Amino acid sequence: xxxxxxxxxxxxxxxxxxxxxxxxxxxxxxxxxxxxxxxxxxxxxxxxxxxxxxxxxxxxxxxxxxxxxxxxxxxxxxxxxxxxxxxxxxxxxxxxxxxxxxxxxxxxxxx
Numbered sequence: 617x618x619x620x621x622x623x624x625x626x627x628x629x630x631x632x633x634x635x636x637x638x639x640x641x642x643x644x645x646x647x648x649x650x651x652x653x654x655x656x657x658x659x660x661x662x663x664x665x666x667x668x669x670x671x672x673x674x675x676x677x678x679x680x681x682x683x684x685x686x687x688x689x690x691x692x693x694x695x696x697x698x699x700x701x702x703x704x705x706x707x708x709x710x711x712x713x714x715x716x717x718x719x720x721x722x723x724x725x726x727x
Contacts, residue, residue, distance in 0.1 A: 633657060634707075639725060640715070647721035650674070651714045653707030661704035667718045669697045671705065676712025678705040
């Protein structure tokens, strides 16, 4: 873990299907992750067993779904997905960016 995150010095990790990520930082109990979506890229609906998640829209727009409810979100908006809540998002614009917060940290992202 680093004490500082420099966005311009951190490369994107290509996850495929039009999505890239940068891990901003983490502790055992908290993680922040930037996600960059191509227009139409899908964060497939899923749920977490142990992770609470908040997705904050940094730029662009998304159709987000949480627990069967859909809403269009734009910069400054967010969705909240407690553990066990099914959630996902579709990017409505090119280079739409989410800042995801997870508690506890996603150890699977660090491998």
